[in-house]
Amino acid sequence: xxxRRCCLPSAAVIRHSFAPSTPAxxxxxxxxxxxxxxxxxxxxxxxxxxxxxxxxxKGEERVVVLGSGWGGFQxxxxxxxxxxxxxxxxxxxxxxxxxxxxxxxxxxxxxCIQEPxxxxxxxKGKFVHARAQSLDTVNKLVHCExxxxxKFSVEYDKLVIAVGVQTNTFGIPSIQxxxxxxxxxxxxxxxxxxxxxxxxxxxxxxxxxxxxxxxRKRLLSFLVVGGGPTSCEFTSExxxxxxxxxxxxxxxxxxxxxxxxVEAGPSLLxxxxxxxxxxxxxxxKNRDIDVRLGTxxxxxxxxxxEGYHFPAKRALLSDGDSLEFGTMVxxxxxxxxxxxxxxxxxxxxxxxxxxxxxxxxxxxxIAKPTTTTIIERHPRTKRxxxxxxxxxxxxxxxxxAIGDAAVNESGVPLPQLAQVARQEGIYxxxxxxxxxxxxxxxxxxxxxxxMAFMGDLKGxxxxxxxxxxxxxxxxxxxxxxxxxxSNQHHPPALKGxxxxxxxRFAYWGRQTSMVNKILxxxxxxxxxxxGRDISRY
Numbered sequence: 001x002x003x004r005r006c007c008l009p010s011a012a013v014i015r016h017s018f019a020p021s022t023p024a025x026x027x028x029x030x031x032x033x034x035x036x037x038x039x040x041x042x043x044x045x046x047x048x049x050x051x052x053x054x055x056x057x058k059g060e061e062r063v064v065v066l067g068s069g070w071g072g073f074q075x076x077x078x079x080x081x082x083x084x085x086x087x088x089x090x091x092x093x094x095x096x097x098x099x100x101x102x103x104x105x106x107x108x109x110x111x112c113i114q115e116p117x118x119x120x121x122x123x124k125g126k127f128v129h130a131r132a133q134s135l136d137t138v139n140k141l142v143h144c145e146x147x148x149x150x151k152f153s154v155e156y157d158k159l160v161i162a163v164g165v166q167t168n169t170f171g172i173p174s175i176q177x178x179x180x181x182x183x184x185x186x187x188x189x190x191x192x193x194x195x196x197x198x199x200x201x202x203x204x205x206x207x208x209x210x211x212x213x214x215x216r217k218r219l220l221s222f223l224v225v226g227g228g229p230t231s232c233e234f235t236s237e238x239x240x241x242x243x244x245x246x247x248x249x250x251x252x253x254x255x256x257x258x259x260x261x262v263e264a265g266p267s268l269l270x271x272x273x274x275x276x277x278x279x280x281x282x283x284x285k286n287r288d289i290d291v292r293l294g295t296x297x298x299x300x301x302x303x304x305x306e307g308y309h310f311p312a313k314r315a316l317l318s319d320g321d322s323l324e325f326g327t328m329v330x331x332x333x334x335x336x337x338x339x340x341x342x343x344x345x346x347x348x349x350x351x352x353x354x355x356x357x358x359x360x361x362x363x364x365x366i367a368k369p370t371t372t373t374i375i376e377r378h379p380r381t382k383r384x385x386x387x388x389x390x391x392x393x394x395x396x397x398x399x400x401a402i403g404d405a406a407v408n409e410s411g412v413p414l415p416q417l418a419q420v421a422r423q424e425g426i427y428x429x430x431x432x433x434x435x436x437x438x439x440x441x442x443x444x445x446x447x448x449x450x451m452a453f454m455g456d457l458k459g460x461x462x463x464x465x466x467x468x469x470x471x472x473x474x475x476x477x478x479x480x481x482x483x484x485x486s487n488q489h490h491p492p493a494l495k496g497x498x499x500x501x502x503x504r505f506a507y508w509g510r511q512t513s514m515v516n517k518i519l520x521x522x523x524x525x526x527x528x529x530x531g532r533d534i535s536r537y
Contacts, residue, residue: 060084061157063432064142066132066339068094068117070418071403072162074425077512080433081122088154090131090147092117095189097418098507099520101234101453104192104329105199105241106532112519114189115512128154132163132339135375137395158398160428161384163340165404165416168333174300175330181313183300183328186230195329199241200536202326203250205310212307213256219326220256223315225297226332227263228270229452232280234329235261236455239287243456245531259289260323262315264296264332269460271415272450273493276460283454295319300328334416336382340405343375343384375399383407388442390428397438400428412469414445445469449491451503459499463491 063079065072068089076087093114102108117127130144130152141153167185169175177185179194186192199222205211206219222238224231242257261268261284267277268284268291284291296318305312305324314324376385376393384401385393386408392399393409403421407413414420427443430436446468451461494502504524511517 062086062155063158063160064088064154064156065160065162066142067162067164067403067405068092069162069164069403069421070094070097071164071421071425071428072160073115073117073120074422075160075162075402075429075432076117076125077120078426078429078433079122079125082124083122083432085121085125086128086154086156087117087121087126088128088130088132088142088144089117090129091188092127092129093189094512096507096511096516097187097230098233100186100189100192101230101237103189104186104195104234105237106196106534107237107240107527108520108523110189110193112516112523115516120512134339134342135159137374137399140398156398158432159400160432161340161392161399161401161405162403162421162425163337163405164421165334166337167330168335169330170333172297172299175297177330181300181311182326183313183330186234186329186331195327197536198327199238200534203246203253203534204536206253206256207250208309211309214305215308215310215312216253217256217258218305218308218312218324219310220253221258221260221323221325221327223323223325223328224259224261225315225328225330227261227265227268227293228331229450230331231261231263231329232268233453234331235259235284235289236453239289240455241532245534248531249534260325261289261291262295262297262317262323263291263293264318266293268293269452271465272452272460272462273464276462276493276495279495280452280454280460283456283458287455292317292319297330297332334404336405340377340384341382343377378407378409381407385409389431389439390424390443391438400431402428414469417450419448420445451499451506453500453503454495457500458496459494459501459503461491461494461499461502463493466491 060083062084064086065075066088068076068087068091072087072089073094076085079085093116096113096115099108099113103110103113121127128144128146130146130150132142133145133151134143135141136143136153140156140159142156142159143151143153145151167177167187175183177183177191177194179198182198184191184195184198186195202219206216211219224235224238238259242254242259246257247254267274268280269277272280281291298316298318300313300315303312303314303324312324313328314322315328316322374394377383378385383404384406386401386406387393387396388408388411389396390400390402390406391397392401392406402424404416423445424443431438447465449461449463449466451459453459508517508520511520
């Protein structure tokens with residue numbers, strides 16, 4: 001689909017001196033003299049600060065979507081192309097996150113697991129490469145900062161918050177995504193590329209003749225923190241890379257490679273059936289992967305090893321042990337984004353302080369509007385509270401929240417899964433397209449089950465959760481009835497090669513573009529037949 005730029009009348013466009021290439025879009029400076037009274041400006045915005053308006057015709061409502069993840073992407077994809085739509089996101093693409101572990105070791109290339117946002121927008125669609133900073137619900141403005149540090153605001157009539165979540169470090173200061181230190185998260189394409197580069201660098205450093213045996217072992221020690229599907233899939237992909245490619249290309253280094261998985265809980269793959277958990281644990285143990293359950297990482301510290309050439313770090317564990325590593329992949333939990341954390345809260349203890357601070361800071365367009373914003377959030381998780389129709393409490397009809405950023409207080413808590421956000425995006429597109437009234441039909445999540453890649457042409461699939469999500473109490477009663485002879489059938493739990501085929505066909509079929517549907521099988525075939533690329537560039 002060809003993306004067309006939407007233009008305002010020429011008098012409405014003012015280009016800033018540092019952005020000569022700005023298209024004739026709805027980015028305007030406030031205030032602008034001698035341009036007539038038809039330009040609506042907000043006096044709260046100081047001179048020199050831009051704000052953004054969608055190119056809506058008279059009577060049309062402007063829809064703004066914050067985020068380009070599973071929820072935001074599906075919403076934009078299914079929106080009527082004649083509705084004025086603006087997508088605001090720090091990433092100009094959608095990432096097919098279940099395939100990130102494959103991209104992090106070179107099984108797939110990063111380019112084939114992403115979809116550019118602009119390719120799915122219609123003639124009235126627009127993308128803004130920026131991060132939402134704060135929200136003014138009275139004036140219906142989202143205050144943003146571009147990836148190039150320019151500040152402006154986006155006007156909306158209807159707003160969808162789909163900003164997702166960020167990696168949870170549990171308040172440990174030494175845990176930060178830092179390529180130079182060998183610590184990585186795994187939520188974005190940039191993370192996968194950085195991990196892949198560091199893995200190759202680790203082997204090349206270890207191959208230097210002057211590197212000692214002790215440092216060689218440290219460089220080739222891979223520590224995976226977390227026991228969920230992402231962690232297990234990365235561990236499996238890394239094992240396959242070592243088994244098939246390192247063994248062929250760095251054969252002298254294979255004895256020094258060590259993979260360790262640290263999980264604070266009692267088992268791997270917590271949401272899966274117990275039999276599949278034990279199957280995955282058995283596979284890892286048979287591959288000499290060190291799995292440490294019931295153990296948490298408390299922090300990371302620098303240390304100097306005798307004769308070491310390169311800066312070294314080690315992880316401090318809750319059992320008193322420490323592990324030196326060359327690469328740490330941290331995938332241990334989820335936390336609200338800064339945008340959600342900074343939203344006003346009616347129950348916040350420091351609301352008065354925020355109001356006073358914002359009033360005094362009149363030169364900051366980001367700080368001031370927070371005085372007019374109250375968004376109710378869950379007291380423990382800090383996720384945005386929504387009703388059964390995904391409407392934000394207190395802002396029904398103007399603001400919705402979907403995906404991991406939202407939680408329904410009155411209903412059954414939905415799992416933080418890609419398929420939940422995807423279904424919410426499709427549902428909300430029907431509402432905003434006018435096919436459903438906003439309070440006509442509540443959102444219902446239909447689970448498709450859970451699956452994971454386990455390496456060596458094996459996978460697992462758990463179909464026990466397939467169907468509409470049930471209240472935990474009703475689920476317990478159903479289990480009791482089943483014990484009494486009730487016939488309730490679910491898809492069987494699969495493991496091995498058949499589960500792998502299901503995993504690959506399911507994720508291949510979910511691709512949006514024909515380009516990716518062609519490229520992904522090609523890279524799978526290439527990796528199987530010729531191996532993964534280890535070029536460093």
